[in-house]
Each structure stands twice: as structure tokens, then as C-alpha cells.
Amino acid sequence: MFNRITFTWLCIFLGICLMPLSAAALDEKAKLNQLKPKARKIFTEFIKQARKQFPKHKIIIAETYRTQDRQDKLFKKGSSTTTVRVSMHTKRLAADIYFIEDKKILAYEKAPYLELGELGESFGLRWGGRWSVPFDPGHYEVIQ
Numbered sequence: 246m247f248n249r250i251t252f253t254w255l256c257i258f259l260g261i262c263l264m265p266l267s268a269a270a271l272d273e274k275a276k277l278n279q280l281k282p283k284a285r286k287i288f289t290e291f292i293k294q295a296r297k298q299f300p301k302h303k304i305i306i307a308e309t310y311r312t313q314d315r316q317d318k319l320f321k322k323g324s325s326t327t328t329v330r331v332s333m334h335t336k337r338l339a340a341d342i343y344f345i346e347d348k349k350i351l352a353y354e355k356a357p358y359l360e361l362g363e364l365g366e367s368f369g370l371r372w373g374g375r376w377s378v379p380f381d382p383g384h385y386e387v388i389q
């Protein structure tokens with residue numbers, strides 16, 4: 246019954262189902278790996294704890310390392326992503342972490358960003374939600 250063809254189709258089926266999941270996980274791991282070891286350790290623990298604390302929410306790491314080239318371009322564009330030329334992202338010490346729903350980043354009012362920020366701070370991170378210019382509730386960085 247459970248012959249080779251059945252087995253092959255089962256593998257293909259499982260492969261297709263698990264692909265997006267593992268791709269997303271790989272993607273996150275790759276992003277974490279772009280950080281300096283100390284930052285990688287903190288953010289890995291932080292995101293793990295965050296998912297435990299907010300099980301009903303989907304939490305993503307949007308960006309970690311940013312090249313100086315990309316930073317300069319964002320800066321020149323006057324993007325809301327950044328208002329600085331020197332960023333902790335280019336130093337591999339920062340990450341942007343958001344709550345998402347239907348692949349869209351949730352607004353500050355629609356998710357427990359403050360609680361997540363406080364959790365980040367308990368890991369010794371500086372949280373962009375404390376800043377007024379720019380108010381950046383998704384941003385976290387290692388304090389040097």
C-alpha cells in the first residue's frame with residue numbers, strides 16, 4: 246500500500262506545505278546571523294520570550310543589518326525608516342521588530358508595543374518607542 250509512488254507524493258505534498266514555514270524561519274535565522282554575536286544572543290532570547298508572552302500575536306523581525314549604502318539612500322529619501330546617517334543597524338547592533346496581521350505591520354495602537362518595548366528593555370535593549378523624534382516603536386538596539 247505504502248509504495249514508492251505514494252511516498253514520493255507524500256514528500257512533495259509535505260514539502261510544499263512546509264516550505265513557506267521553513268523559508269520564513271530560515272529568513273529570520275539569516276537576519277539574526279547578520280548581527281554581532283552579543284546582539285544576536287540578546288535578540289534571539291528576546292524574540293523567543295516575546296512569542297511566549299504574546300502567543301496571540303504574530304511577531305516578526307523586519308530588519309537587522311543595514312548596509313551603509315542602504316542607510317544613506319533611506320536617509321536621502323527622507324524615509325520614515327530612518328532619520329540618521331549613522332545607525333545601529335549598520336553596526337549590526339539593532340533590529341526592527343513588529344506585530345503583524347495579514348502580512349501588514351500593525352499600528353502602535355493596535356498591538357501591545359509598549360509591553361513588548363518593556364520586555365526588550367528588560368533584556369537591556371534601548372527601545373525606539375521612548376523616542377519622540379523619531380518615535381520608532383519597532384526599533385531596538387544594543388546599548389554599547
Ligand SMILES: [Zn+2]
Nearest residue numbers: 339340341384
Ligand atoms: Zn530600526
